[in-house]
Amino acid sequence: MRTSIATVSLSGSLTEKLTAAARAGFDGVEIFENDLLASPLAPEEIRARCADLGLTVDLYQPMRDIEAVPEEQFARNLRRARHKFALMDRLGADTVLVCSSVSPLAEADDALAAEQLSRLADLAQDFGVRVAYEALAWGRHVSTYDHAWRIVESAGHPALGTCLDSFHILSRSTGPEDLDGIEDIPGEKIFFLQLADAPPLGMDVLQWSRHHRCFPGQGGFDVAGLVRRVLRTGYAGPLSLEVFNDVFRQAEAGPTAVDARRSLLVLQEEVGVADLPAPLAPTGIAFTELVTRDAEPVTALLGRLGFTRTARHRGKPVELWEQGDARILVNTGPAAPADARHRSGGRTSVDGTTLAAIGLESPDPAAAARRAEALLAPVLPRRRGAEDAPLDAVAAPDGTELFLCATGRPATPDWRADFEDLPHPAAGPRDLRVDHVALTQPWHHFDEAVLFHRAVLGLAARESVDVADPYGLLRSRAVTNADGGVRLPLTVGAAPGDGTAHARHIALATDDVVAAARRFTEAGGRLLPIPANYYDDLAARFPFEDGELETYRALGILYDRDEHGAFRHCYTHTVGRVFFELVQRDAGHQGYGAVNAPVRLAAQHAVR
Amino acid sequence: MRTSIATVSLSGSLTEKLTAAARAGFDGVEIFENDLLASPLAPEEIRARCADLGLTVDLYQPMRDIEAVPEEQFARNLRRARHKFALMDRLGADTVLVCSSVSPLAEADDALAAEQLSRLADLAQDFGVRVAYEALAWGRHVSTYDHAWRIVESAGHPALGTCLDSFHILSRSTGPEDLDGIEDIPGEKIFFLQLADAPPLGMDVLQWSRHHRCFPGQGGFDVAGLVRRVLRTGYAGPLSLEVFNDVFRQAEAGPTAVDARRSLLVLQEEVGVADLPAPLAPTGIAFTELVTRDAEPVTALLGRLGFTRTARHRGKPVELWEQGDARILVNTGPAAPADARHRSGGRTSVDGTTLAAIGLESPDPAAAARRAEALLAPVLPRRRGAEDAPLDAVAAPDGTELFLCATGRPATPDWRADFEDLPHPAAGPRDLRVDHVALTQPWHHFDEAVLFHRAVLGLAARESVDVADPYGLLRSRAVTNADGGVRLPLTVGAAPGDGTAHARHIALATDDVVAAARRFTEAGGRLLPIPANYYDDLAARFPFEDGELETYRALGILYDRDEHGAFRHCYTHTVGRVFFELVQRDAGHQGYGAVNAPVRLAAQHAVR
Incomplete structure (x- = not known):
């Protein structure tokens, strides 16, 4: 399935957001209106930038407070919409999101809403645009997906469909039966699907939505359950993330986009539309690696804890300290590449000892590395030196290097083979x-x-x-x-x-x-x-x-x-x-x- | 009235908290149990430290899940309480806070609650301790102040009273009539009054309480209205702040304590028990002062905006730029003392122009300064140089200097008198x-x-x-x-x-x-x-x-x-x-x- 992300989910200028989305492997974007307004790029230039990056413009959003208003107001709304449809034509966007009205002018009149949305769709059609009508959880009269769908259905206009948003649906849901109505919607009338998760906060839904959404799998919603239902309708549009989050607004766009896309990959795996190598949980800790400029303080501490220096790396200034099954590497060489660790607060530039890597015993290191790579984990060079065993390793988001190990297993490269034993006293009574x-x-x-x-x-x-x-x-x-x-x-x-x-x-x-x-x-x-x-x-x-x-x-x-x-x-x-x-x-x-x-x-x- | 603050409201170690509370002028503290547990000071040493700082220990808090439990559990609770009462004796604290139970073991049995609280009070009395029973807004069976009071009243024990907490009361209140019951409680049975405000968040009350409380006047509660009612009962204990707030946990304790005490002073003024000089709102902006190492870029900008250099300070490298009633001082001398500005992100150490001071036209600068001082604003030296007019000035929390001015008013020191006119072209057509x-x-x-x-x-x-x-x-x-x-x-x-x-x-x-x-x-x-x-x-x-x-x-x-x-x-x-x-x-x-x-x-x- 195609994946997409709303620009509002990422931090920075519009071009920074587009670049981050493309690098993380998204197929398309939703352009959030304020991002466009604040951009010095003309709509045609944004369209060209997206094309260069291999991104489609899947949605322009949002239009607000359109429907079920007095005729005079609706005429003004149509005037505004004409401007936006012309803009979308320049932008190369063919679907617009219309949120259910929160205006005090809006009337509780479904027939009026359907009639006006139908006229909006007429106008949209002239510009080659489709209108996706969505129920905001705090909409004045229309706040549920089934209500929005009833209005769309009764309008019966080919350029009018509905947009489903997991936050708006699941934040109001009291049980899975609330979702049964999704499967009554023909898939071709679901013009768009926006996904977000959220932690269970029990707070005002508007504030919850604006500040605390998160990516699927990071909150408490059954987003996968909802997606399964939508897919059963025949929906063929993208899975698109729309996440308003105070933290993401401040964080670097690149890593956020990677995190976002990883969440969608996991979601796709969960609903059975992605083919990822199966997860292989590690079975133990092979070693922990400390990096230090001065080994004395930490090795003194290890000695007092009962560790013994048992081996030395054949090519690098790394010592192995052991006690029973606990193994600690003490690395006094140059630390691992800075780019793999730049996000961990510059730890490598700080004097003193840091915990920089972990070796995890894996049932199948190569297969585990394939899954990691499929899930966008940066794969580290397999050999750190010409003489080293070709170990599989990936970088965690914090820059920690995770080595996937098969300690002492024949026919699999073994990190231990890179070490030569040192004379050391026989193991004592310690058992850590x-x-x-x-x-x-x-x-x-x-x-x-x-x-x-x-x-x-x-x-x-x-x-x-x-x-x-x-x-x-x-x-x-x-x-x-x-x-x-x-x-x-x-x-x-x-x-x-x-x-x-x-x-x-x-x-x-x-x-x-x-x-x-x-x-x-x-x-x-x-x-x-x-x-x-x-x-x-x-x-x-x-x-x-x-x-x-x-x-x-x-x-x-x-x-x-x-x-x-x-x-x-x-x-x-x-x-x-x-x-x-x-x-x-x-x-x-x-x-x-x-x-x-x-x-x-x-x-x-x-x-x- | 005496004022007090809970140590949990401030950041840092217990001694840092006590010092900050004393410096801000609080009379006493509530000792939060976790702060005591984490302190290397013995209870006697904490008592001595408080005495040295002029602080009383007004409350030890909290004890939880005490009442309305099966007898076997209550025996364990009494054992725990005996330890705590002995500790309070060493600490010099004579009142303990008991929160209404949230335990699944608690029964909905007011008679049992009263009986067990009475036995707890018997034990407390042996140690010279009073028990203040408070309804948590999320208590399992007792969640309202009037319910807690009914239990206390029916127990009828001299060492058992109630504690009122503005958060727990106002977070559940739907109208002022909910507070009518307060005045039915005899003042001498209100053993303690804890105050906090909170923004209107409409979220789960437990999370709201634990993370988003704020000082009175900084949220949306009518804390003053509640305090007026409590004072009408004859309550003679302290006004004490208990504020759980994620931001305060990180902020420096000293400024937070000053902010806290200022909020109580304003509250006391509002309920008519404090005698502060009346507020005197400024009537206009006399000047804005820019500090810079290189005046050229900003004066070039001022010139383009139509400002003219009209005067120069008699003793310092400060120029006055004017246009109609707009006046801007450009100061190329050493910036104001660093300590007045250290909290503004180190702006003075940054190259370039900063906005460091504002002159506010005041109806009565001396009286306005007296109010500022009474409300704990740092008062700046009245003269910056021997030759300067004796201006009243205070530092805002961000370090900005606020000068209280009487520009062009006879018989009042005038900042303008420190400046000598420079020849300059007649004012042009500009009107900013x-x-x-x-x-x-x-x-x-x-x-x-x-x-x-x-x-x-x-x-x-x-x-x-x-x-x-x-x-x-x-x-x-x-x-x-x-x-x-x-x-x-x-x-x-x-x-x-x-x-x-x-x-x-x-x-x-x-x-x-x-x-x-x-x-x-x-x-x-x-x-x-x-x-x-x-x-x-x-x-x-x-x-x-x-x-x-x-x-x-x-x-x-x-x-x-x-x-x-x-x-x-x-x-x-x-x-x-x-x-x-x-x-x-x-x-x-x-x-x-x-x-x-x-x-x-x-x-x-x-x-x-």
């Missing part, structure tokens, strides 16, 4: 493994990151939680595979420029966090000090065994529990922009200690 | 005067700026409008005096760091914008080019005289009209961070051409 890797995200790209990890990697997105940092509210949402072998909490700060929100961390699981914390401190490590007040509150909230709470208090171990069991955790100090967490997770506990995050964040601010 | 001065505001401080200009200067705030910039949404709201002699549109960008949003402008009124624009271009001035598409749209929207639209198109004049008449306007290019607008305003038109702002903003982005 990776519980989760927490990836703070750059401002503006949170929903995009969640969709990326869900769609491209086949991970499942868990509940979104708000966390109060002393200097702003954070939002966090984990993406995980089914068995918990891969857990990636994604977190975004409340505002740009908060350096703290950009620290990332690796959480290491243990069966005995007290013993692990003691070994760490006995090795000279410093755990994050937690205020005594926190433990007084724990005492009020939970019963503890004798001495248990005192142990936690002495070490700085935080505690939470749900119906499945307890979650005990503590934090190392921060090196550059990376810190570590020690975690003891009772079987079945699915959380990450979010309830303790405000105390942890305040403690981290305090030691800075 | 100041229509408005548009002041872009730093991120985070929009509501604060509106309240400041309203309360401190006695201006009226007009409707708030959203304006789409190509790179984000702007919000704009004008403050004006009654006759339009002073009009200051305040605008804030959608995100920090957008330089464009920080350009300010002076709009000059003329009776013939076409003639003024022609004179400007004939003098060599460049007007902002406006796209042809804009004029094609105007042609569709309005009827024009023959040739009228072509004239506007040729010059770049924008057009709007309302029921009172037309508004015609055009823009000069930008010098540094300042530009000028030429305005022809039909009598009665109250707008500022907001409908044209997206086109203007896009054009300004295009010429950068």
Whole structure:
């Protein structure tokens, strides 16, 4: 199916928007009137620009407050419409969106509405234009798609059809039966289909629509269900995104357009009209890669956590540190190409250690990479050096490099083969493994990151939680595979420029966090000090065994529990922009200690 | 009356919050439990810190999900409460907030609620603590203040009273009669009064409360009406602000605390319990001051607009440029002290011209300054130099210096006396005067700026409008005096760091914008080019005289009209961070051409 996007969904000048839409692979655009008015390009020049970019102009929008008005007003409306139809002729747009009236002049008179829309369609026909009439959810008299369709049907004019908009329909829907009427509309009378999702906000529908729409799969609507019904009518027009969103207005147009098109690809897969390579969820974390100019501080920390340096890359200044199944690469070479990471707040230019890459164990790295590429993930060069194994890797929206690995599997290129073993002491009694890797995200790209990890990697997105940092509210949402072998909490700060929100961390699981914390401190490590007040509150909230709470208090171990069991955790100090967490997770506990995050964040601010 | 603020209303660590509250002049604080838990200070140390700062601990909050639960659960709740009462003893807090339960365990049983709250109050009494029971607007069974009061009344316990919260009451109120019950509560049983305002958002009340509360006078609630009723009961506790707001969480605590206390002062004035000097609205713009390192570009622009250099400051490198009643100072000396302006995005450190001060004609500058000082406006030194007239001046929240002037009035210090006349040609035929001065505001401080200009200067705030910039949404709201002699549109960008949003402008009124624009271009001035598409749209929207639209198109004049008449306007290019607008305003038109702002903003982005 053809895909299209409304220019209002993207930031910048009209030419920036068109370029971004074309680069992301859209087939067409809806031209939003205000974007045209503000453009120095004449309509013919816009038409030529679109043609050069391989874009069709699928819709001109919107015309408002046209129908069911007194004749004198309607004459003025027709005069205005004639101007617009002439403009559309210059622009090469053959369909115009007419929104149901919100004017106080409009009358509750369907016959009058049909008659005037029919006269509008007469005029449109003279210009080779089709009129797509849409019910705004807050229309004065016409606010439902079936009402708009009844008017269109009774007008019976070949140049008059309806436009369906998932926001206007689903924001008013109380159940799937509200959508049954869609399939009563002949597909050829659905002149256009606009798609948007939205989070469940329960707010005034006009404000909700104008500020909080999002791309399909990023909100709470069953957009796929609606599209399935529309496709059953025989609708053959484009799937077009019309998303008003305060964040997208500020974000760079290029990445937003890619995010937009990815959401449509996933939607098309969901409704069965796209042929994408199947998702292949990763099964575990092969390694995490830290980049640093000075390896000493972070390797000292790794040593105190029980990691041992076991191998060295054959061609680059990268060391492998291991403990059981936990592997951490420490890279002191030049960081990965800047363009792959320019959106993560310039982390590579900051002194200190950053978490730059993750190796994910994949059942089939090549197939997983094919899906990623089909879903517009930037594919990274397969070889970083002539001597390296040809690894599949893609860049996440935040610039993090994701390597798709097959560690220790014969007949598949293995990253481990690029490393030569170093003499090292036999493994000690330590038992840490990776519980989760927490990836703070750059401002503006949170929903995009969640969709990326869900769609491209086949991970499942868990509940979104708000966390109060002393200097702003954070939002966090984990993406995980089914068995918990891969857990990636994604977190975004409340505002740009908060350096703290950009620290990332690796959480290491243990069966005995007290013993692990003691070994760490006995090795000279410093755990994050937690205020005594926190433990007084724990005492009020939970019963503890004798001495248990005192142990936690002495070490700085935080505690939470749900119906499945307890979650005990503590934090190392921060090196550059990376810190570590020690975690003891009772079987079945699915959380990450979010309830303790405000105390942890305040403690981290305090030691800075 | 005593004033208090909840620590959750301010950003930062607990000690930062306490310091900010004390500096702003609050008498006490509500300690929010999470702020205490995250603090490294022991309760005794917090108590001592408060005492040092002259703050009382008026409330500890909140305790949740206490009442109307099965006995076994209530026993656990009492155990938890005992911990908290012991903590309050150490903290020196004698009142605890108990919110009505949202627990699924709670039963719809008022008698049980009263009985358990009574037992809680028994325990509290042992610790010298009073329990203030409050109805959350989303409480499971108790969600209205009168319901909470009935339970408190039937319990009849001396250590149990109610807490009234303006948000919880007014967010559910459908009319003033809903508040009649307040006056049936004996004042001594109202243990606490929490105040917050909120904008009319029509959204889920829990989300509305948690993210969008604001200080009284900054939202849409009749907080004063509620406070009047509470005061009639004989309530003698503090007026305390409890405001959950995503913006305040990120903003510096000090200015937020000042904004908070100013809102309470205005509220106290409104309900007749504060004695502030009366407001004295300014009657006109005496001058606008531009600060620049290089006067040439902006004075060339002023010359082309018809301004003449008429005088020079006797002691400083400041020139006066005049045209009719419009006066502009061009200051090439060191800018005003950096501390007065550090919040305006570091404008003084940017090369180029900035709009740094405004002279406002005041009926009584000294009295106006006394009101400003009483409302916590930073008062600037009366003399900038030994030789200067002793002018009253205050700093606005954005750092703009506001001089209170009495131009040409005998017996009052006159800024004009600091200037000596320069020889200059006789005034020409030009007739410009100041229509408005548009002041872009730093991120985070929009509501604060509106309240400041309203309360401190006695201006009226007009409707708030959203304006789409190509790179984000702007919000704009004008403050004006009654006759339009002073009009200051305040605008804030959608995100920090957008330089464009920080350009300010002076709009000059003329009776013939076409003639003024022609004179400007004939003098060599460049007007902002406006796209042809804009004029094609105007042609569709309005009827024009023959040739009228072509004239506007040729010059770049924008057009709007309302029921009172037309508004015609055009823009000069930008010098540094300042530009000028030429305005022809039909009598009665109250707008500022907001409908044209997206086109203007896009054009300004295009010429950068």
